[in-house]
Amino acid sequence: MRSSNPVFSRRGFSRDNGYAGFNTAPQAGGAAVGTQGNPYAQPQGNPYATNPYAQQGLQQGAPPQTPVTTGRMTMDDVVLRTGTTLGILIVTAALAWALLPVDDANIGRSYGIGIGAAVIGMVLALVQSFKRTATPALIVSYAAFEGVFLGVISSIVDNRIASGAAMQAVIGTLAVFAAVLVAYKAGWIRVNRRFYGFVMAAALGFMLLMVVNLLFAVFGGGDGLGFRSGGLGILFGIIGVLLGACFLALDFKQVEDGIAYGAPREEAWLAAFGLTLTLVWIYMEFLRLVAILNSSD
DSSP: OOOSOTTTOOOSSSTTTOOOOSOOSBOTTSOBTTTTTOTTOOTTOOTTTTSHHHHTTGGGTOOOOOHHHHOBOOHHHHHHHHHHHHHHHHHHHHHHHHHSOOSTTTHHHHHHHHHHHHHHHHHHHHHHHTSSSOOHHHHHHHHHHHHHHHHHHHHHHHHHTOTTHHHHHHHHHHHHHHHHHHHHHTTSSOOOHHHHHHHHHHHHHHHHHHHHHHHHHHHHOTTTTSTTSHHHHHHHHHHHHHHHHHHHHHHHHHHHHHHHTTOBTTHHHHHHHHHHHHHHHHHHHHHHHHHHHHHTO
């Protein structure tokens, strides 16, 4: 399973790597069992067909056995791994906030440590994204280093730009998570191939614009093309939050499909990884929005 985050997407319940259709024998009407209604269905069948957990009873259309006897991923597994990953991220962020001061005498050192942690976290995330199986140590390490970066950058924004910005970003992130979850469960958001294609295309365009803006800022100085400051910065911040909400919907669909189609339990770590990436994305966009709004006052 992969994250829907466009930077780290590789594997998943998508139409290219889905957990679709355990029983792909044609029905009377010619359709394969397990592919109807699943936008990520694979015509060639279940990629876990060689896995005994995927074969027991499912090839005959029988209901899944209990997770205790089959070792399949459950919602409890996803919640536990996600809670563990986010808990480590929060703890390291709090420690970085407390132990790495951002006053005039120490901001350079603290900022350097934060950027170093961000680079290490990105490398670990990329390594995990290109692996075909979950490595809990990589995921946990990513969360720890990403937490250090978030702690430092949040402290800088909160103490030097906008007091209370970190709490506002946390509240905004939680609000988006809750809203998308309710909308997804209520059926107001329908995740299908068209939705997936639109989100990935929008995310690619967004990322390309941000890279171009960064290059102009590095070589031309100032704010580059202005995509991260002023009115344009606010607009792109809102777009970033909306993209994060779309990523969450994709993550929820991937988790739901993984449970429904019998993904092995270790895939819960990849679900936690994807959700963590998406929540970090949303938090950073909110934090940037708060900083821009306060700097323009």
